[in-house]
Amino acid sequence: MRIGSISRQMENRQSQRIKNIGSEKKATAHGVGxxxxxxxxxxxxxxxxxxxxxxxxxxxxxxxxxxxxxxxxxxxxxxxxxxxxxxxxxxxxxxxxxxxxxxxxxxxxxxxxxxxxFPLKHTGNLNLVFFAITRKCPLRCEHCFEWDNLNKKETFSKEELIQVVDIYQKQGAVQFHFSGGEPMVRINDLVEVIRHARHKSECIVVTSGFNLTGINARRLKEAGCKGVVVSIDHYVPELHNAFRHHPQIFQQAITGVNAALAAGLVVSLSVCVTKTFLDGNHLMPYMKFAKELGVHFVQLLEPKAIGHYSGQDVLLEEHHIVQLESFFKKINNDNAFNAHPFVMYHGFHQRRIGCYAGSRSIYVDSAGDVHACPFCHTKSYNVGDIIRTKEKSVPVKENLCPRYGKIA
Ligand code: SF4
Known part of the structure; x- marks a missing residue:
């Protein structure tokens, strides 16, 4: 009873904060008519x-x-x-x-x-590369899948980052999602890499919101970046800051979202939907928060037992999956939620038809190791080793999703 009333008080306080955020912001997403x-x-x-x-x-x-x-x-x-x-x-x-x-x-x-x-003749080119461009990060997030690579000597110089982009553009990559570590700590190099990649590929930055100031959002946009994915794991600031072990990251993320919208970028929130989050029925209040912020998309990511979560009992249970799928269908298909952001939930198709990872996308981690995706560590080679041998070509092989299999 007492916990319930504390939780309600926090939600009310947060609701007021969202209203305040809403009155400060200058740009919001509106779906087309x-x-x-x-x-x-x-x-x-x-x-x-x-x-x-x-x-x-x-x-x-x-x-x-x-x-x-x-x-x-x-x-x-x-x-x-x-x-x-x-x-x-x-x-x-x-x-x-x-x-x-x-x-x-x-x-x-x-x-x-x-x-x-031509499924037998044409195995297909790469489409999307998730590329962790830095090992530096000021946060210590509970669920970090790059945990073992963080805050060591950088793997790639700026010139090498550009060489990696070239290699995968030759393999057909039309999208790059630049992550880290925290990619915004390397903003000068990031801007240069995007400026280089933009002609053949669409560029997105995946960030905690750290250093995503108005000036930096405009620098990204001017370099040719199309969008940002900003991680906000709870609408209650204290809970988000605790999850990411940083006392101001909630406010920085909000500033970053508003700056990105004002700069004319596509903006998605990304939330790690833990058991506690789902059991606490936080999905719908989170969507209200996202709607008030005015973002275009919300991405729901299931926790996986890798990186900082390695060895922990974090995998969702069947009833959580049912809850997420029903939420995904409701927000995206029920007319009552037309003004809410579109929800991207990969678990929906992964459990029905397989995963795009490996066949269409790869993950280059901040040590240069290449995996099927950020959540399935299936190292097949190190792209840093390849560019330093001056070969400049990587194995054209699929690095399939070991969890859900491949989409035809
Ligand atoms: S999840 Fe991202 S922001 Fe958090 S510690 Fe890991 S690299 Fe840094």
């Missing part, structure tokens, strides 16, 4: 047919493959795409497809068409 949504959906379908025709040529194969891709999209993001955001002239329905229209979007589409039409 119904007419514009029809225009975007139609435009994307026409793009799909157009590239299917010129890539696959045979009418029966075109129709079969287009149907497969439409089905795959529904299985990944849910049956209804009711939220589309326009940022700097491009439309975004999630943060893992490049914005439409763009060359990166077209390349990614053609690649996916070939992958489905």
């Amino acid at each position: 119904a007419l514009e949504r029809v225009f975007v959906k139609t435009g994307r379908i026409i793009s799909l047919f157009y590239f299917a025709c010129i890539t696959l040529k045979r009418p029966v194969l075109v129709i079969k493959t287009v149907k497969q891709l439409i089905r795959l999209r529904r299985q990944t993001w849910g049956p209804k795409i009711s939220k589309i955001y326009k940022v700097s002239g491009r439309y975004y329905a999630n943060l893992y497809d490049p914005g439409w229209p763009s060359r990166s979007y077209n390349t990614s589409l053609k690649e996916e068409l070939k992958r489905h039409a």
Whole structure:
């Protein structure tokens, strides 16, 4: 009873803080209206047919493959795409497809068409690289998957970061998500790397919000960065700061979100949905918080027993998964939540059709080791060793998701 009333008081206090945040901010995300949504959906379908025709040529194969891709999209993001955001002239329905229209979007589409039409002949190019560009981080987060690599001598010089980008762009990468450590501690190099990568790939920065000031958000934007993913693991500041072991990181993250929105970046929150978070019924208040902040997306990440969580009993139970899936469908499909950010929950498709990791995306950790994804450490080679041997080419091999398997 007492705990319940303390928790209610914290929520009320937080509600007031959110209102205050809302009155200070200058920019928020608004999904496009119904007419514009029809225009975007139609435009994307026409793009799909157009590239299917010129890539696959045979009418029966075109129709079969287009149907497969439409089905795959529904299985990944849910049956209804009711939220589309326009940022700097491009439309975004999630943060893992490049914005439409763009060359990166077209390349990614053609690649996916070939992958489905010729599954035996075309194993497919890389699409997305998560690249941890620094080992430095001022935080000590409970769930950190880079824990064992942090705060050691940097692996890559700025020139080497650019060489790594070049290597994976040759393999087809149309998206880079730059993380760390905390990538914003290396803002000067980060800006240079984005400026280099921007012509062939869409660039996103994954940050705790540290050092994401107004000036730095504008520097990212000016360099060609398209968006940021800001980790906020609780809407109650004290709980977020405790989870990340940093007394001001909640306020810095809020400042960072507002700065990124004002700079014209796509903004997603990312939250580690622990058992405590889910058992405390914090999902819906968190979405209210995200809506008030005005972000475009919210990403739900399940805790995994790696890094700082290694050896701990953190994996979610069946009833938590049911709770997350039902929430994902409700927020994205129920008209009552049209004004809320779109929810990205990878566990939904991973448990039904497999995982994109390894076949379409890889994770280069801050030591240069290459894995299927940030959460499944499946080291296959070290890209730093490769660039230093002057070979400049990496094994074109799949490093499959060991947990959920591969999406066809
Ligand atoms: S999770 Fe990210 S912000 Fe937190 S300690 Fe690890 S690298 Fe730093």
